[in-house]
Amino acid sequence: MSMLTTLQISSSAMNAQMVRMNTTASNLANMDVVGSSEAEAYKAKKPMFKTVMETYTNNDFQASVSVSGIHVTERANSKRYDPQNPAANGDGYVFMSNVNSIEEMVDMTNASRSYQTNVEVMNATKKMMMSTLQLGR
Helix, strand or coil: CCHHHHHHHHHHHHHHHHHHHHHHHHHHHHCCCCCCCCCCCCCCCCEEEEEEHHHHCCHHHHHEEEEEEEEECCCCEEEEECCCCCCCCCCCCCECCCHHHHHHHHHHHHHHHHHHHHHHHHHHHHHHHHHHHHCCC
């Protein structure tokens, strides 16, 4: 495996974590959105990652991380009696989003740490490449 392959793998992982961070930010931004039915209420979204094995031999290994899709969570939306709300249905209920703020904050922390780990992998690889070039002097 070449050092450039290491950089490519870390780069694809960083892109995947950025999608995860953006999805989490969207979920948190829509946490207080209500709807007049469960179908209209906001549903939390989660990215699905996939390992793409491009080459896998004894002499060469190339892989990457890709986002295979965005999954909408199946958790039920809770309803709250709020007849004064303009979004209330005929019975006076509004349906809350199914976003769990604690779960989203944990997801955001994990994505941030994974991203930072890949930055450190890239920096270590860059140092190794520079050291290798210095040997040639």
